[in-house]
Amino acid sequence: MYTVKQVAALTGVAEATLRVWERRYEVVRPVRSSGGYRLYDDAQLAVLREMAALVEAGVPASRAAASVAELTAMPAAPEDVGAVSARPDGSEFVAAAASLEPAALADVLGRALASGPFEEVADDWILPQLVRLGQAWESGELSVAQEHFASAGLMRAVAAVFDAAPATAGGPAVLVGLPAGDRHQLALLCFATCLRRRGVEVVYLGSDIPTGEWVLAAERSRARAAVVGVTATTTLPVTQELIDALRRVSPPLSVWVGGSLRDAVDGAHPLPDRLAEAAALLHRSLAAGRL
Ligand code: B12
Structure with missing residues (x-):
């Protein structure tokens, strides 16, 4: 649980503003400690971060609050399927790059993409792996061809997820x-x-x-x-x-x-x-x- 002071530090929003958002828009309802102090959980912190980002982007606070309220009622991602395979460990992607074996690379990427919702895989696996790939290339562990082989394979795999998302038309x-x-x-x-x-x-x-x-x-x-x-x-x-x-x-x-x-x-x-x-x-x- 976080105190209002900690939430203010983590979101960059003044304590007084946090209290106004709570009172006026009811975006979160923190519990109270035995001493009467507000205590926020991770979900409330996420809501306040979202609200802060919207306000910073120029959305009026009342609209941002309405939008955030919708967010809390919605699932985080359109299809939060359960993990169907274990995520490959940190060294497997670089090893597949080094192998120059298409089947080995496809296997690692397939397991990674099946290990959770795409959003989670992208933030927690793909981007860190790109940084590792860069380090391996910089240190000479991987040649340019091996690095390109892996990044091109990843590009095709992500493009397939992009294409598989239902196309929408008519909205902005x-x-x-x-x-x-x-x-x-x-x-x-x-x-x-x-x-x-x-x-x-x-x-x-x-x-x-x-x-x-x-x-x-x-x-x-x-x-x-x-x-x-x-x-x-x-x-x-x-x-x-x-x-x-x-x-x-x-x-x-x-x-x-x-x-x-x-x-x-x-x-x-x-x-x-x-x-x-x-x-x-x-x-x-x-x-x-x-x-
Ligand atoms: C893969 C890669 C390539 C691939 C790209 C393939 C592709 N289709 O994307 C290829 C082979 C084409 C390539 C080429 C080059 N690359 Co390169 N490359 C990389 C590598 C390994 C990963 C890049 C990457 O995707 N990073 C994305 C993430 C993982 O890192 P990030 O940029 O810090 O982003 C973070 C956030 O900001 C966020 N993010 C990133 N983008 C976006 C976009 C949005 C909208 C949002 C919301 C968030 C977000 O995601 C990350 C979260 O942690 C990096 C190493 C590295 N450490 O990043 C070098 C790197 C980026 N490349 C570099 C260089 C120098 C080059 C080349 C000049 C090499 C050369 N001599 O030919 C060429 C330039 C090509 C060009 N004209 O752009 C340097 C850039 C140095 C600099 N700061 O300017 C790096 C940092 C390597 C290095 N340490 O020298 N590269």
Whole structure:
């Protein structure tokens, strides 16, 4: 259990504001300690984090509260199937990469994807494995070919999950892609998959999109929002140029950024690192009608 002071530190929301949200919108009902102090559990902390993120993204508190109330009534992911296989351990992916054996790689990826809902597998297995892959490549444990073999296999496996999510049409669309010069699309595709699995229409542009093409896509689609991945220092200037261009598009769309370098650019709403949380935040913002 967390005290109000701890919740304030963890969410970045002032204690007084937390009390207002509780009193006015009833977003959470903390229990009281024997001394009368508020105590919050993990689920309430998650609700308050979501509310804080929505308010930070510009959603009025009353709407954010309504949206968060819906969230608590909904399952976390569209199909929370039970795990049907044990998750491969930390070294198996790099070992499969080193083997250059398609069957070994397919086996590891198949077991990972069957080990829980995609959202959980993406945040708790795929992204950490990518970091491991990078370390193995940097240390010389894996050659460029072995690293590419594994990341390409992963890309195909995630794309299959993306395609398997039921297509939605008619709602607000979201453009998802990378700026010119950036080909690090794996985390972005995982994010896009989480978003599509929530029923959002995702227009996935992928890697290395020149600014002018992004603008054309934004103008020609019914997109209400654009999500740009920011993964490499070399492409920061072009990413800033892209964000500035997207903010001038008509009809206007809301511009979001995700990735390890998202704080190095200005003028866009930052998305959290956890992909499931990021997809939930954008989905809520769309559902709240703010975008
Ligand atoms: C796989 C990989 C590749 C693959 C990409 C395949 C693909 N289809 O995506 C390929 C082979 C194409 C590649 C190429 C290159 N790569 Co590379 N690559 C990687 C590696 C191993 C993983 C990248 C990745 O997916 N990371 C995603 C996650 C795991 O990490 P993250 O970026 O920190 O993101 C976190 C969050 O921010 C969030 N997140 C990420 N994106 C998004 C997006 C959204 C919307 C949200 C909400 C969240 C989110 O997820 C993570 C959560 O912890 C990294 C190593 C590493 N440690 O990341 C190097 C790395 C990113 N690559 C690097 C480099 C230098 C290159 C090359 C220049 C190498 C070369 N000499 O050719 C080229 C450049 C290609 C290009 N034009 O972009 C550097 C970048 C250095 C920098 N900071 O600028 C890294 C860090 C390796 C290193 N230590 O040097 N690469």
